[in-house]
Amino acid sequence: MATLEVKRVFKTFEGLKSDRFYVLDDVDFKISENEFICIIGKSGCGKSTLLNLIAGFTKPDNGEILLDGKAIEGPSAEKGVVFQEHGLFPWRTVKQNVAFGLKLAKRKDADQRADYFVDLVGLTDYKDKYPSSLSGGMAQRVGIARALATDPKLLLMDEPLGALDAMTREKMRVEILDIWQKKKKTIIFVTHSVPEAVYLADRVILLKDGQVKLDQHIELKRPRQVRTEAFQNYVHELEQLLTDCDDNVFSE
């Protein structure tokens, strides 16, 4: 069970001079269980700030964020995070990385569970390798396995595919959807790629200047076909809204 409520959240810039005062300006939305949410927006729109707040790394200046009705106090194993730069511990092998959270929780089945999740992302052959010998896509898969292993209620992904090449990205999207359907997780996925968001999400939240400009359900059957008209319509509509943002920048 994992529902997330972001209630009228404000966050100010810290020490940064900017034409606007709030990074997040009255952000308000609700996420229900097993939903796949994509947050899109241009750089500086506040999407990473929002993710950091939900992860508990920072606190909102005003408003509150509730996970299953309880305010988020700080980072915890309830909220798994996958970072753009994978963030694997380089001195631990693939399996030791995946087992990290399990060992902290003193789970007796840590070993088997780590093996299971390494296998889930297809890296059993590499489980005793160090991250330095993995490719970008493999490292990102370990990052996902590590975040999933502790069975978090909520999976937060901060542009996890941003550093990957186009081919690997496509493969990883399919894998992430596969894992999401198998594991029944609530996922918040931050990206700046509109087609990626339309491909993955149940619901797309578009952030602009720290405000929710659009909260759009994607009513397409899975697996989604990128080349269909319905898909492209969603992409066009969202891209239109994003470029409006650019016009504002130029007119200033």
Added chain:
Amino acid sequence: MEGVQLETMEYKQRKKISFIKIDRHQVIRIVSLIVFFLGWQFICMINETQELFNPKFLPAPTQVIEVAVKYIMDGTLLVHIGASVYRVLAGFFAGVVVALVLGILITKSKMFDNTISPLLNLIGPIPVYAFLPIFIIWFGIGESSKVGLIAYATFMPLLTYTIDGIRNVNPIWIRSAMSLGASERQVFIKIVLPAALPNMFTGMKVSLALTFSALVVAEMMGADKGLGFMIINARNWFKTGDIFLAIALIGILYSLFLSAIIRIEKIIFKWKKDGLDGAIE
């Protein structure tokens, strides 16, 4: 399949060629050393007949070896080496421990940092050898003043590396650990310390040179054994062969210590280079 085989063959060939290359470099290095010692020996031999300068000023390598054999036979050399090794080990480890403890305290507590850092900045730049007389007055002419000076010489540069290492841990590792349920203490022990360790080893390699300088200086003042003492004692008796022997031994000891640190580094940090052979998707 054939293509793959060809490729691996080519790879092997290339590897072979690179081995030959390394060998050639190695040969030149060894030849350079041999020429140096032969030249030295040659000059001394010419000097014996021509009497260009007092042969006492520059003993031949063979004479130095003779001196070494003599001291090995009467057992004194081992005593000197043993004393120096003990002092280096004790001083070096004491210095590492103090640097680690102070480094942790300084990075953990702003209050401690503000209290101690100005003092360290005040005393730190002063050459450690200036403190030796006062160390002797405080701690006596026994081992503690020498080990103390060596420890101090080791700890000063190492502290900077330790603090740097702890402060510059990749914040994503810390966030990752926290979002996997690690407490602040667990983050420190399981993430910050292992992440700072490579920097500490770099610091150890840098400060080892100072460790050895401190050893020689400490043994030159108020010691009755050790390689530094051997040098100063030989000077008093004008035994230049002894001086060269002690100098050579200090060089060898330093190299041995350095290679020991590098060996340990390679074992601990094998994660740094796991080889890219595995990264084929």
